[in-house]
Amino acid sequence: MSKVVLITGGSSGIGKSIGEFLHRKGFTVYGTSRNPDRITDSVFPLLALDVRNIETIKTAIADIITRSGHIDVVINNAGVGITGPLEEIPTAEIKNNFETNFFGPIEVMKAVLPQMRIQKSGLIINVTSIAGYMGLPYRSVYSASKGALELITEALRMEVKSFGIEITNVAPGDFATNIASGRFHAPVVAGSAYEAVYGTMLKTMDTHVDEGSNPLEMATAVYAIIQTPNPKVHYKVGAFMQKISIVLKRILPDKVYEKMLMNHYKL
Template identity: 70%
Template sequence: MSKVVLITGGSSGIGKSIGEFLSSKGYDVFGTSRNPDRYPNSKFKLVALDVADIISIKKAIQAVVETSGRLDVLINNAGSGITGPIEEIPDEEIKRNFETNFFGPINVIKSVLPQMREQNSGLIINITSIAGYMGLPYRGIYSASKGALELVTEAFRMEISGFNIKMTNVAPGDFATNIAAGRYHAPVLDNSPYKETYQNTLSMMDAHVDSGNDPKQMARAIYKIIETKNPKIHYKVGAFMQKFSIVLKRILPDKIYEKLLRNHYKL
């Protein structure tokens, strides 16, 4: 029997690539979108879900279970980017980012756990970010929301281990997707003390995404994890130097690592 997979944020980018790849491997894939009708040519089923709306979450999961009779794998992929000097990002945008990147995934997890407990099996994969391992300039809020999900996963997986439900994090680096177009950008203000350094960093970030790896690399990594009997706690997927930056943070003194980042971003 094919495993039933639910991917939040499955209409574009990494989520779409994962869904198409898993479908080609015989999985019964459901993706989510706030407006699934906009994607009539999707190669797998799309259901309506807004991670900031708990009623929407519960309806989507109920629809998947009623259609397929079970839910074997949840991939918490829906997320949003945010950039800007922390001093200048409006509070409502900070809260909105955490709603999408942190509280949303937690609420989806809470909503699938009863079904997975009933099955006595399940796998939950949280898509975080290599940026979640370090506080990056002008991406501090994004780093914080993804880092929070990394840490809560460590606790969550121990709490659910007695139910034969597995949980893991997958932290991607830069991939060639449309995340830059969809992220919230604090405007570059003419009278801002951060104007020059923020503009330079913003241009650098967009260039990294544009030249990023093919999201199919993430799809293949997710497939391998699903096929693994006992997944690890953390996975990193991306360019060597992006993954190596996490190693450097572990072994270098804090101020030396900070100096490397400041030099990289020309701060």
């Protein structure tokens, strides 16, 4: 019997790559999209789900259980990017980012945990970000929402371990996906105190994504995690310098690390 996998945000980017890879490996894969009818090239079923809407989460999970009888793996991949000087990001956009990147995955986990307890087994993989390990300039909200999900995962995995359920984080660096086109950019405001620096930074961030790694690297990493009997708390996937930045943050004095980041971003 093949394992049943649910991937939120499975219609494009990293989620689609993971879904296609697992599908080829023989898993029964269900992806989600806010508008699945618009997607015509998916090799696995796409269910309607918006992580900001609890009813759509419950409906999609009930649909999978009806079709397949169980859910073995949930990959909380749906997320959105956001950039801008914190002072100039509308509060509504900050809240929307947390609704998608933080509260959404929580609601997915709440909805699937009862089924996994019945099964006495299950694996939840939360896709966070290397940006969640540090406060990055002009990406403050994104760093905060992904960092919050990292910590929630650390706590929740201890709460559910006795039920036979495993939860882990996988933090990607920059990957060549369409996340840059889908994220919210606070506009570069003419005459703003941040105009020159933020305008340059925005171009740099887009370049990093365009030159990012192949999403297939994330797919193979997730496959390896699924095959692991006792997953680690944290996994990092990305370029060496992105992963080593986490180590440097842990060992360097705060101000030295801050200065390193500021030099990197030419601030």
